[in-house]
Amino acid sequence: MSLGILIIDDEPYLPHQFARYLRKYGYEVYTAANGEAGLQELQKNNIDLVLLDVRLPKLSGLEVLTRIRKQDQELPVVMLTAYGDVQTAVAAMKLGASDYLLKGFDLDELLLVVQRALETSSMSRELRQLRRERRDNYHFSHIVGHSERMREVFDLVARVARSDVASVLITGESGTGKEVVARAIHEQSARSGGPFHPLNCAAIATNLLESELFGYEQYAFTDAKKQKRGLLELAEGGTLFLDEIGEMPLDMQAKLLRVLETRSFFRLGGGKEVKINVRVLAATNRDLEKAMKDGVFRSDLYFRLAVLKIPLPPLRERPGDILLFASHFIEDFNKSLGRNVRRIAPEMQRLLLAYHWPGNIRELKNVIERAMILSSSDELLPSHLPQEIVGSANAEGAELQDPWEQWLRMHPQGPVSFDDVVGRFEQRLIRWALEATKHNRTRAAELLGFTKVDSLRYLIRKHNIE
Numbered sequence: 001m002s003l004g005i006l007i008i009d010d011e012p013y014l015p016h017q018f019a020r021y022l023r024k025y026g027y028e029v030y031t032a033a034n035g036e037a038g039l040q041e042l043q044k045n046n047i048d049l050v051l052l053d054v055r056l057p058k059l060s061g062l063e064v065l066t067r068i069r070k071q072d073q074e075l076p077v078v079m080l081t082a083y084g085d086v087q088t089a090v091a092a093m094k095l096g097a098s099d100y101l102l103k104g105f106d107l108d109e110l111l112l113v114v115q116r117a118l119e120t121s122s123m124s125r126e127l128r129q130l131r132r133e134r135r136d137n138y139h140f141s142h143i144v145g146h147s148e149r150m151r152e153v154f155d156l157v158a159r160v161a162r163s164d165v166a167s168v169l170i171t172g173e174s175g176t177g178k179e180v181v182a183r184a185i186h187e188q189s190a191r192s193g194g195p196f197h198p199l200n201c202a203a204i205a206t207n208l209l210e211s212e213l214f215g216y217e218q219y220a221f222t223d224a225k226k227q228k229r230g231l232l233e234l235a236e237g238g239t240l241f242l243d244e245i246g247e248m249p250l251d252m253q254a255k256l257l258r259v260l261e262t263r264s265f266f267r268l269g270g271g272k273e274v275k276i277n278v279r280v281l282a283a284t285n286r287d288l289e290k291a292m293k294d295g296v297f298r299s300d301l302y303f304r305l306a307v308l309k310i311p312l313p314p315l316r317e318r319p320g321d322i323l324l325f326a327s328h329f330i331e332d333f334n335k336s337l338g339r340n341v342r343r344i345a346p347e348m349q350r351l352l353l354a355y356h357w358p359g360n361i362r363e364l365k366n367v368i369e370r371a372m373i374l375s376s377s378d379e380l381l382p383s384h385l386p387q388e389i390v391g392s393a394n395a396e397g398a399e400l401q402d403p404w405e406q407w408l409r410m411h412p413q414g415p416v417s418f419d420d421v422v423g424r425f426e427q428r429l430i431r432w433a434l435e436a437t438k439h440n441r442t443r444a445a446e447l448l449g450f451t452k453v454d455s456l457r458y459l460i461r462k463h464n465i466e
């Protein structure tokens with residue numbers, strides 16, 4: 001996607017000349033002849049940099065800048081000033097402008113300033129982009145994610161929700177968002193007006209699990225002082241979510257299978273069959289195929305539940321989502337903790353990307369919350385991360401820290417050829433990134449800060465790296 005530049009200037013010709021020139025370099029350029037129109041363009045389009053004339057009719061350049069800063073602290077704004085206006089340009093810098101250009105500048109100078117301002121803001125731009133995407137995805141019942149794998153999940157969720165297929169099995173490691181997906185299916189289905197009841201099969205004892213699901217009649221057992229309805233009934237017209245289904249004892253599995261087949265059941269101690277209209281979604285982080293082989297999970301129940309399977313990838317296999325989730329959680333915690341964190345320091349971003357996230361999204365959420373509690377400014381830093389994340393990166397990156405020193409030790413007379421030294425560095429960096437990501441090129445490219453995997457592919461070819 002090309003970067004967007006907005007020129008706010010009331011001169012009749014110049015802005016169009018700038019626009020033509022910048023378009024040649026691949027930028028998407030918008031123009032506006034006054035402040036109000038400019039602010040509207042800013043709302044409508046994806047703008048990464050503003051060129052703002054100091055002297056504008058009605059709203060002055062400084063007023064426009066102040067309004068932009070109220071909405072966006074990081075968007076680079078370069079002021080365009082006439083010779084006599086340098087004082088105003090200085091005032092603008094104090095208000096948060098990134099740079100200024102004295103009118104009469106040539107087009108090369110313009111390009112240089114634009115490139116420099118965009119480069120400095122590239123990290124914060126990434127976050128801005130992620131925020132945008134987060135906004136776009138938000139309607140998706142609070143599911144976040146923009147990696148290819150997550151898009152597949154979104155697709156499946158939408159299809160499953162529409163179809164009302166009997167049952168769905170959601171699989172994935174702990175903390176990958178199985179319950180979030182189950183809720184999304186419910187919310188997008190025709191059942192959304194009905195109840196959603198989650199039940200964690202691993203968290204309660206077998207006898208309680210049974211009464212929790214089926215309910216009981218009065219006097220069904222000593223403590224049953226009055227009739228109680230179970231979740232199967234309470235979820236009528238809606239969805240029952242059975243989490244950790246792999247932990248369900250075998251005899252309960254048989255009873256559940258019967259419910260799924262007959263769409264009816266008996267309350268404990270009851271003789272009257274209760275008909276139900278409930279969709280059952282189940283989730284597990286256990287390998288059910290293996291559990292079947294080991295004889296601890298019934299295969300008939302498995303095939304009944306897994307009419308449709310939604311596998312959730314672990315976070316380490318979709319690094320493209322890591323910063324997106326981080327920025328999502330930062331916004332949530334900004335609200336709940338009353339904070340105003342705006343940035344993740346680049347070094348911390350790298351550490352987050354390099355970590356293997358055994359606890360997946362839940363772990364990331366906890367890490368962000370902890371960092372926000374520890375930080376006292378509007379930026380999160382590596383020092384706010386727990387030791388296991390910093391430590392694991394040190395272990396993985398040990399090689400990365402010293403290639404220069406190693407090289408110097410081998411060549412005490414110092415660098416001979418610039419290309420040679422840079423080439424060696426490139427090779428080391430690429431090998432390190434590939435190893436750190438278990439040869440996942442997309443992730444390795446992200447780790448090295450490339451926006452396109454192609455850049456990495458090119459270097460791999462160039463250096464003949466296996």
Ligand SMILES: Nc1ncnc2c1ncn2[C@@H]1O[C@H](COP(=O)(O)OP(=O)(O)OP(=O)(O)O)[C@@H](O)[C@H]1O
Nearest residue numbers: 142143144173174175176177178179180285361362
């Ligand atoms: N796609 C997502 N968007 C936003 N938040 C998410 C997403 N996926 C997971 N989370 C958050 O991560 C945490 C863990 O999610 P969830 O409980 O759904 O995982 P799980 O796979 O069901 O975990 P477990 O197997 O331990 O029950 C929750 O706090 C949830 O809000």
